[in-house]
Amino acid sequence: MKTDVEELTPTRVKLTVEVPFDELKPNLDKAYKEISQQVRIKGFRPGRVPAPLIDKYVGRGAVLQEAVNDALPELYGRAVEESEIFVLGQPDVEVTELDDGQQFAFTAEVDIRPKFEVPDYDGLEVVVDTAEVDDEKIAETIDNLRERFASLTTVDRAAQEGDFATIDLAASIDGEAVADASTTGYSYEVGSGSSVEGLDAAVTGLSAGESATFTAPLPGGERAGEDAEITVTVQSVKVKDLPEADDEFAQLASEFDTIEQLREDVRTRLGRQVKLQQLSDARDKALEALLEKVEIPLPDKVVEDEINRRNQQFEQQLAMSGTTRADYLAEEEKSEEEFTADVEKAARLAVKGGFLLDQLAVQEELGVENEELSEYVVTQAMQMGVAPQQLAEYLTENNQLPAIVAEVLRNKALNLIVEHVVIKDEAGTTIDAAALQRELNGETVEVESEADAEAEVADEAQAIADADADAEAADEADAKAAEEANAEAAKKADAEDA
Incomplete structure (x- = not known):
């Protein structure tokens, strides 16, 4: 098989593939066999009709077409592999020559990932917010907790x-x-x-x-x-x-005996959140800084698909919140044209970032181990509230594993960038990302807001309040009712712990 590659644009190529006719023999045999099962010719059982009779009654052209359709996916895949290109989306295929017994040729136009070199990122400097938790923020969190018990x-x-x-x-x-x-x-x-x-x-x-x-x-x-x-x-x-922020409130709303212990716990939780945010911001800003150093041509179809995906996701979010598009635009004080431009800009940036991380993974010869893939699936399953095995089966059945592998590779590539950049906070202090990650005991760098920390404290407080209410109800009931109430409370606690 001979393959020529013609670059139509930096993001689209045309493959011209010539195939010796002998390579179609397995596909021709398969075509004859399948057609033999379908035709009905007197004196022959289904599947036993000889090839010459199929040529006579069905036509050699129909057999050739069946064989070509069967052979094209594999031949196209081989051509792509031999050409060492990374294709995006489905190709536009045209059969250009089908000389029975002599030659078969076709062309395939397809978008490709553009070729470029990732610029040097060693020593690239990014600045993130200072990881401070002041008394005002702690007081605000405590006040929000007091609201829950008002x-x-x-x-x-x-x-x-x-x-x-x-x-x-x-x-x-x-x-x-x-x-x-x-x-x-x-x-x-x-x-x-x-x-x-x-x-x-x-x-x-x-x-x-x-x-x-x-x-x-x-x-x-x-x-x-x-x-x-x-x-x-x-x-x-x-x-x-509102209850007073005193020791009695701390005992009511948490597992602590004093208000100072509760404040210190809030300080610790908020501190972890702002440090996680530092790492997340460092990742985002490192990628943004690297993207500014390189020009990458983007395939129009890939950008269009990303825009459509974002618009669909946005419409789903509007439907879930019961908000109309017009209300959202009015609240954000944006016109439809401004919103469209923002979506396109974000889509182009996302596609460009994906290309850069993919190329870095290739340059650095990064790979994905089974353990890393399993860890990713488990993490995603926990966030979605489903069993890891259930998610794994869904991904396999819907052919989503290649996309997951690509996502894991991109995360590894981004982590590699972060390892080589210089991260400083607004005060000019250099931050050791690896040491900070170890300090957080292996916490994943997901974007978690300070509100998440408040919610975590509030959820625990609500659980304690619920348990107190259950206990009071049990005291007022007879012995049997109390036993049932305690059992129910235990089940509830188990569910919350899970």
Whole structure:
């Protein structure tokens, strides 16, 4: 087999492949056998029809076409391998010659990963935020935790910002009630702006039993967007009482005996998060800095596919959050054109970054061990909340393993870059990424926010509060009910630990 490669553009080639006809013999034999199973000729059983009769009644051309279709995938694959190119996507194939018994030739146009050299990255400098956890941030986290244990107390006064009012809402358009825009017993935080437009102004100043009417567009339902006359009636007004940040609160909200112990735990958790963020930022900035040093031509089709993937993901996120595209753009103060330009820019940067990491993996002869692949699958399964074996089977059945291998290789290539760059914080202190990684006890460098640390503390606090509630319920029940409650609490604790 002879293969010629013509470069159409830096990201697209045309392969011209010539194949001696003898190489098609296995495919011709297979074609005759399959057609023999399908045709019905008197005097011959299915599968026993001789080749000359198939040529006579079906036609040699049909047999050749069947053989060519069967041979093309393998021949194309061999041509790609011999040409040492990295193809992207499916090729446009055209049979250019089919001389029975003599010669077979075809061409294949396909996008390829562009050829380039990764620039030197040894000593490349990046700057990340300083890993500081100040007292203000700790206090903010403690205050958020106090919010989880706040109680509401009814007050005999008019509602004001920050209060929680229990309200009834009734809406009508042209005197006709709108059923799906009415509700009763709705607890609303005054001033939050989380409901219908104009509600905050209407509720402020109302006491229990008082009502107010205002006009506003309905935010949802069958008549969303239409102006309606809305009547709000206040049932009660409550204020939020926060527990004092003292030892008693620490014992209520955590496993610690004193508030100082709780503060130190929060400091440790937040400290781990900001250090993880440092490593994550270092990875991102190192790749960005390296990308600025090299020009890489990008195949239009690959960029287009990445744009489509991002748009589909965005639409799914909007659907899950119940937000419309128009509302999102209004909130972000962006036009449709600006949003489209941002998506395209991000897509092009992602494709370029992928190419660079792929090329670095080739240059450094990086590979993926089975243990690394298994570790990746286990990590992804934990994040998705599924069994690793279940995820592995899904990836195998859907032919996703090559993509996973590529992802692991890219991570290894990025880690290699980080090992060679100089990382400094804003204070000018040099950060040893490897030492920092060891300090974090092998924590994966995923983007985890400070809010995650707060949520982790809050979740533990809620678990303790739930356990306390279960204990109180058990004390009030008889012996049998208490035993059942304790068993249920144990099951719940096991589930939370898992």
